[in-house]
Amino acid sequence: MKPTICPALFLFAAVLATPGKDVVLPPPAHHGHGEHEEHEANLWTGEGVSLGGVLFPDFHFQAAAGDSSAEPADLAVGHHDPDRRGITIQNIEFGLVARLTERFTFVSHYAVKIDLEDHWNDELEEVYFNAKDLPGGLAVRAGRFYAPIGRHNLLHPHDFTFVDQHLASGRMVGEDSLALHGAQISLPVVRALPMGWSDRITLAFGKTPEPEEEGEEHADGAEVEPLSGALEEAEEVHEAIDGEGALHDGWTFVADYSVSREWGQQRVQTGVSGAWGENRAGGDTQLYALHGEYLWRAGGAHEHHVDVHGNYFRVHGELWLRNWDAPSGGRDHDLTDAGGWLAVSYGLPRGGVSAHVRGEYVSGVAEAELEERWRVSPALTWRPLESVNARLVAQYNYDHFPTSRGDEHSFWLQFSFTWGSHID
Numbered sequence: 468m469k470p471t472i473c474p475a476l477f478l479f480a481a482v483l484a485t486p487g488k489d490v491v492l493p494p495p496a497h498h499g500h501g502e503h504e505e506h507e508a509n510l511w512t513g514e515g516v517s518l519g520g521v522l523f524p525d526f527h528f529q530a531a532a533g534d535s536s537a538e539p540a541d542l543a544v545g546h547h548d549p550d551r552r553g554i555t556i557q558n559i560e561f562g563l564v565a566r567l568t569e570r571f572t573f574v575s576h577y578a579v580k581i582d583l584e585d586h587w588n589d590e591l592e593e594v595y596f597n598a599k600d601l602p603g604g605l606a607v608r609a610g611r612f613y614a615p616i617g618r619h620n621l622l623h624p625h626d627f628t629f630v631d632q633h634l635a636s637g638r639m640v641g642e643d644s645l646a647l648h649g650a651q652i653s654l655p656v657v658r659a660l661p662m663g664w665s666d667r668i669t670l671a672f673g674k675t676p677e678p679e680e681e682g683e684e685h686a687d688g689a690e691v692e693p694l695s696g697a698l699e700e701a702e703e704v705h706e707a708i709d710g711e712g713a714l715h716d717g718w719t720f721v722a723d724y725s726v727s728r729e730w731g732q733q734r735v736q737t738g739v740s741g742a743w744g745e746n747r748a749g750g751d752t753q754l755y756a757l758h759g760e761y762l763w764r765a766g767g768a769h770e771h772h773v774d775v776h777g778n779y780f781r782v783h784g785e786l787w788l789r790n791w792d793a794p795s796g797g798r799d800h801d802l803t804d805a806g807g808w809l810a811v812s813y814g815l816p817r818g819g820v821s822a823h824v825r826g827e828y829v830s831g832v833a834e835a836e837l838e839e840r841w842r843v844s845p846a847l848t849w850r851p852l853e854s855v856n857a858r859l860v861a862q863y864n865y866d867h868f869p870t871s872r873g874d875e876h877s878f879w880l881q882f883s884f885t886w887g888s889h890i891d
Contacts, residue, residue: 512856513886521567525887527560527625533879535864540583542866542875545632546642547580547624549879556581557881558624560592564890572597572890576623592623593646608651611676613644615651615669615723616740617756617785620644628812630862630881634827634842635787635806639754641714645742647721649673656724663730671721675744710837712748713791713802719744725758734762750792750799757786765816776850778816784809793835804830804837819850831870841867856885 508515517523531549535542540550549555558578565573576592595610613621619636621644632642653669660666725738737759746752760783764775775781786807793800806829814821823846831839846862864877 511854514888516888521565523564523566523888523890525562525564525885525889527558527562527623527886528884529558529624529881531555531557531630531879531881533877535875535877537872537875539877542864542877543631544634544637544642545624548631549877549881551583560623560625562887564888566890570598570600572599578623590643592643604655606653608671609649611646611648612651612671614647614671614673614719614721614742615653616640616645616721616742616754617723617787618738618758618760618783619785625883625885628810628823628848629825629844629846630860630879631844631864633785633808633825634829634840635785635808638710638804638806638829638837639756639787639789641711645715645719645721646676647671647673647719648676664726664728666724666726669721669723669725672719674718675715709748710832710835712746712750712793713752713789713804713835714747715742715744715752715754716747717745732763732765732767734760736760746791748791748793748795750794752789752791755788759784775812775814776819776821776848777814779812779814779821781812782809800834802832802835804832804835806830819853821848822846823848838871839869841869858883 508517510516513525529547532554533539533549534552539548539552539555543550547557549557558580560576560578562574562576564575567573573596575594577589578592579587579589582588591611593610593612595608595612598607601607615621617636619633620640636644649672651669651671651673653667656666656668719742721740721742723738723740725736727734727736738757740756740758742752742754744752761781762775762783763780765778784807786805788803788805790801790803793802806827808825808827810823810825812821812823823844825842825844825846827840827842827844829837829840831837843865844862846860848858848860850858860879860881860883862879862881864875864879866875866877867873868875
């Protein structure tokens with residue numbers, strides 16, 4: 468894949484060249500407080516750094532070093548997962564938010580993964596126009612954006628608690644988050660909820676991004692030219708019985724309804740999501756997700772960013788169910804699989820250390836060559852400095868494949884650095 472030169476790179480450099488000054492940042496979009504908070508520009512963390520109070524850049528870098536008892540690429544389920552022995556450059560990401568007014572913003576995220584052939588594998592992950600706090604609590608989004616299916620699908624790699632993608636996310640939506648080219652609206656449903664409670668329904672409709680025109684890229688980095696004629700027909704038959712044929716491909720409708728309550732130092736959130744649309748096999752896929760979170764945080768559960776740290780306790784997870792049609796051999800195969808993950812985290816009061824553990828499962832579907840798989844992942848996160856948004860994550864993965872390879876073991880040490888104001 469040829470490198471893409473993103474305008475955000477130039478704007479990012481221009482912002483760094485501007486002197487620090489006091490700027491006014493909007494409140495977190497998901498809490499809706501009316502007053503702004505003032506932040507002094509901090510060149511070490513990127514907080515408050517902007518170009519004219521309009522353009523807000525951010526930068527993220529993640530790299531992991533480690534090894535597995537199997538080939539790391541065979542165990543990876545996400546595009547940004549560690550996939551080689553030694554060092555994997557998982558993510559180099561530039562973001563830029565243009566705050567046009569108090570309610571209207573333009574958001575872009577450009578990310579790079581260094582693949583197994585050491586190629587610059589880049590993607591413009593999200594580019595959308597966002598309008599919030601409209602009459603009636605309405606919010607509107609249009610462009611290319613991550614679909615509101617579950618909660619983890621909305622995150623970029625720098626937001627992950629763990630070094631790698633969840634098994635269920637990689638199975639149900641693909642190696643990258645499910646993205647749409649289209650439009651989205653969200654608004655409150657019940658207007659008379661008790662104090663501290665809130666709810667929201669989000670509806671999105673659009674088309675999934677088209678595959679690369681140059682040809683599909685295999686996991687080993689080699690490109691394959693598009694097929695034609697009889698060879699293409701044979702490949703379509705193969706895709707129809709392959710697990711990736713269940714992934715959404717084409718026009719897709721997504722809906723999510725979430726309810727949350729925040730009080731004192733605690734927050735509870737739960738919701739249900741669904742996605743209905745065309746799939747890669749030429750049939751239809753129905754995808755459902757149940758998500759939930761409990762958070763206790765010293766000083767209050769109100770947070771500016773999904774990356775929770777400090778003294779806290781958090782339990783969150785998702786359950787997934789999928790049904791899809793796989794046309795093959797002149798008839799439709801009706802297939803179903805399921806999966807889920809649950810993670811528990813605790814942040815120690817001092818020392819910048821957090822402990823995490825994750826349990827995961829995805830079911831097997833023999834007809835689609837999808838393996839049953841269990842995984843348990845304990846991890847430790849250390850933030851050595853309060854003045855810089857950098858962390859080290861040490862993670863061990865125990866994988867169990869009941870019907871094939873048996874047990875596999877992996878260990879990864881990730882370095883993560885993030886810079887910017889992180890506004891929506």
